[in-house]
Amino acid sequence: MSFMKLATSALAISAATVTIASAQSRDNVQVAGSSTVLPYASIVAEAFGENFDFPTPVVESGGSSAGLKRFCEGVGENTVDIANASRPIKDSEREACAAAGVTDIMEVRIGYDGIVFASQFDGPEFTAFTQDQWYKALAAELPVDGAMVANPNKTWADVDPSLPAEDIMAFIPGTKHGTREVFEVNVIEAGCESSGAMEEIMAITSDEDATTEACMAIRTDGASVDIDGDYTETLARIDANPNGVGVFGLAFYENNTDKLKVATMGGVEPSTETISTGEYPVSRPLFFYVKKAHIGVIPGLKEFTEFFVSDDMAGPDGPLAEYGLVSDPELAATQTAVADEATM
Amino acid sequence: MTKSLYTEDARTKRRNAAERRFKAYGAIAIGIAMVALVILLTSVVSQGIGAFRQTYITIDVPLPEAKLDKSGTRDMAVMSKVTTIGYAPLLRDGLVNAIAEAGIQTDLSDKEIGDLISKEAPATVRDRVLANPDLIGGTDRFTLLADGRIDGYFKGRVTMASAALDKNTSPGKLELADKLRDAGIMNVKFNWAFLTAPDASDQRPEAAGLGVAILGSLYMMIVVLVLALPIGVAASIYLEEFAPKNRWTDVIEVNIANLAAVPSIVYGILGLAIFINFMQFNQSSPLVGGMVLALMTLPTIIISTRAALKAVPPSIRDAALGVGASKMQSVFHHVLPLAAPGILTGTIIGLAQALGETAPLLLIGMVAFVRDYPEAYSSATGLFGDPSTALPVQIYNWTQRADPAFVERAQGAIITLLVFLLVMNTVAIILRRRFERRW
Incomplete structure (x- = not known):
């Protein structure tokens, strides 16, 4: 009967596990959200664990929307304390939060992230772009003589003779990425407006929403490829396609300068300086959101938040800036807000 | 009219040929599978075997009381106020001293020399100092991780040409690394830490483990x-x-x-x-x-x-x-x-x-x-x-x-x-x- 005994005791152990675990609590900070903020959050978490007596926070990725969704699931130890986001929280998300009882939310801006356009280091001379060119290269339909026609441009030289006569092959972030929205608004829509196409489309559709939609529609005939994975996937595609141009985060580019060559946008070279002054047009703020109700309940949460925005970390000479974050000129105001636990 | 069983007629020939063809298909199928396996394993092993070796720097690190314990009473609360950011310059000094002692000539600034040491290293030093406060005031010998790019150079992942384009390192640093290796300050060892150390952030690939x-x-x-x-x-x-x-x-x-x-x-x-x-x-x-x-x-x-x-x-x-x-x-x-x-x-x-x-x-x-x-x-x-x-x-x-x-x-x-x-x-x-x- 020894097997019976074994089986019974195993079942007893599993039953005991369930009882023990139902009284679980945790003593570490739990973070989820944007994969763009992930490297910064893990750098801070690592330094926090080294220098403080608290456990190292656990940082998950999964995207801004997924992170905020989990953030808004409610208050309690089995919910996350901090959501990282590469865009501001939406009103609909705040409503979802409020419905689940998450009312006091602290918004913390950690700095800015630049979005750069890069191609294979030994590839064609893609060194200078404008938003107009990107719009004309990637729009689904272009206005020609008072009618919308499918984008006829096959090569970059068709778009602008100053560009190399290479087939258009763009690798842009997929729709689940926060980067896609910035790309659509700051590059495609801006290009649509500055090239005068917006007025022409307005004349055709005479409807504002339809015009915006037509401006931001990206062609689907294979010249533009959505990348749903991370920048590593974009890099692999660029490696395989000498005439490909990819959209990357500044930090990713700065860690791969031996493989990629970056292009200027509107004549401005992307760098932490040009982005912090606002000269470089394609950048966005990075945030994290903190549940105020968890401060004082989860050990180390307040300390971690303060440490994240401290000059040692997020300052212009700190490790985050070294990795590629454009530090926030108004960091001091953020530090005060965090110290006062100011909510939205 | 009798026919020997040993002489193949047309029908037997066809049947035997079909059997031979089938055997060949089978052998080809297995061959393809084996080739795929060999390609997979070769690519994984050739790219991954480097993770089991790691570059280390062995130096004497000065541990001045003025920097590490301002109270002078070995009070843990005061000592733990000094973060890893405060420890980093000490490591740099240690390496600069070691370079001077070994008589190595270099044009690099002290800050650039400091970049040869991993960002993980200050934590190693800090942990040992906090565990043994008596070390403060003297110097102690540490074996520290080298920066990931330097490590990549010894494994062939980083070359002089790629370093020239890379903003995280420079050919000068790689040349210094070569000299340090000749002087025995830097060496490549089996990397047990890969199997025992925890994960590390994007800035310290050299410290990441399983x-x-x-x-x-x-x-x-x-x-x-x-x-x-x-x-x-x-x-x-x-x-x-x-x-x-x-x-x-x-x-x-x-x-x-x-x-x-x-x-x-x-x-x-x-x-x-x-x-x-x-x-x-x-x-x-x-x-x-x-x-x-x-x-x-x-x-x-x-x-x-x-x-x-x-x-x-x-x-x-x-x-x-x-x-x-x-x-x-x-x-x-x-x-x-x-x-x-x-x-x-x-x-x-x-x-x-x-x-x-x-x-x-x-x-x-x-x-x-x-x-x-x-x-x-x-x-x-x-x-x-x-x-x-x-x-x-x-x-x-x-x-x-x-x-x-x-x-x-x-x-x-x-x-x-x-x-x-x-x-x-x-x-x-x-x-x-x-x-x-x-x-």
Whole structure:
């Protein structure tokens, strides 16, 4: 009967596990959200664990929307304390939060992230772009003589003779990425407006929403490829396609300068300086959101938040800036807000 | 008119040719599979083997009291105020001194020389100083990690040409690294830390290891074994030996076979809904991960256990029943021991499957950056309740990192996972060979 005994005791152990675990609590900070903020959050978490007596926070990725969704699931130890986001929280998300009882939310801006356009280091001379060119290269339909026609441009030289006569092959972030929205608004829509196409489309559709939609529609005939994975996937595609141009985060580019060559946008070279002054047009703020109700309940949460925005970390000479974050000129105001636990 | 059987007629020739063709197809199929395997292994091993070697710098680091203990009383509260950011300059001084002592000429500034040391190193020094406050005021010899780019240079990943384009290093630094290696200050050693150290952030690929992931996978396998084996075996014994054969057991049988083919991510969704949201277990914990994987492994174990029980000849049962054993005695004394090798094999194969599974763990928060070793039991988090990662998840995680050095780490982790799987499958085959009986 020894097997019976074994089986019974195993079942007893599993039953005991369930009882023990139902009284679980945790003593570490739990973070989820944007994969763009992930490297910064893990750098801070690592330094926090080294220098403080608290456990190292656990940082998950999964995207801004997924992170905020989990953030808004409610208050309690089995919910996350901090959501990282590469865009501001939406009103609909705040409503979802409020419905689940998450009312006091602290918004913390950690700095800015630049979005750069890069191609294979030994590839064609893609060194200078404008938003107009990107719009004309990637729009689904272009206005020609008072009618919308499918984008006829096959090569970059068709778009602008100053560009190399290479087939258009763009690798842009997929729709689940926060980067896609910035790309659509700051590059495609801006290009649509500055090239005068917006007025022409307005004349055709005479409807504002339809015009915006037509401006931001990206062609689907294979010249533009959505990348749903991370920048590593974009890099692999660029490696395989000498005439490909990819959209990357500044930090990713700065860690791969031996493989990629970056292009200027509107004549401005992307760098932490040009982005912090606002000269470089394609950048966005990075945030994290903190549940105020968890401060004082989860050990180390307040300390971690303060440490994240401290000059040692997020300052212009700190490790985050070294990795590629454009530090926030108004960091001091953020530090005060965090110290006062100011909510939205 | 007689014809020898040895002379082939046209029809025989055709049949023999068809057989030869079939054999050739088979050989080609196996050949393709072998070539694919060889290409896969060569690419993984050639890229990943570097992760098992690591560059270290051995230097004397000055530990001045003025910097590290302003109170002068070795008060822990004051000493721990000095962060790793405060320790970094001391390491740089140590390396600059070592370069001067060895008589090496270099044009690099002190700051650039400091870049040769890993960002992980100040934490190594700080931990030792806080553990032994008596060291303050003197110097001590430390073996510290070198920067990931320097390490990459010795492994051939970084070259002078790529360094010239790379803003994180420069050819000058690589030349200095060469000189340091000749002087014996820098050397490449076997990297035990890769198997024991926790994960590290994007700035320190050289420090990243699999410690937390291996521990997390081990805990999950224990949970899977403890939950899935007894439940699976009990269910199979009942279904195979005791349950009446009727419509209900048919339905159950079809469902079990179906469950074995359900995509694993579905179990993750189930785990999130039931174990985390409803039963309130901790996210990212090996307990939840193990329970989800146990559910996933159950059908595999049930199917293989039932096959093993079926393989035991009915004469054994009849003989036991014939000498007066009860039904239960015949099963537990005679049938189960004979079926045990088959059950074990099935269980080990199920465990190996669970060990390599990533998808369900995505949803329960195990795809995370975790630095602290999970404890098997702690009063705050309960049994297996500490956050952790797992081996396949760590591979997935590292392939997404920006620094190219993580490619090597990810491939190294694949080698480690393959070795674990190979060992488990070998054990399964040995068990089967040694204990299997044929009738």
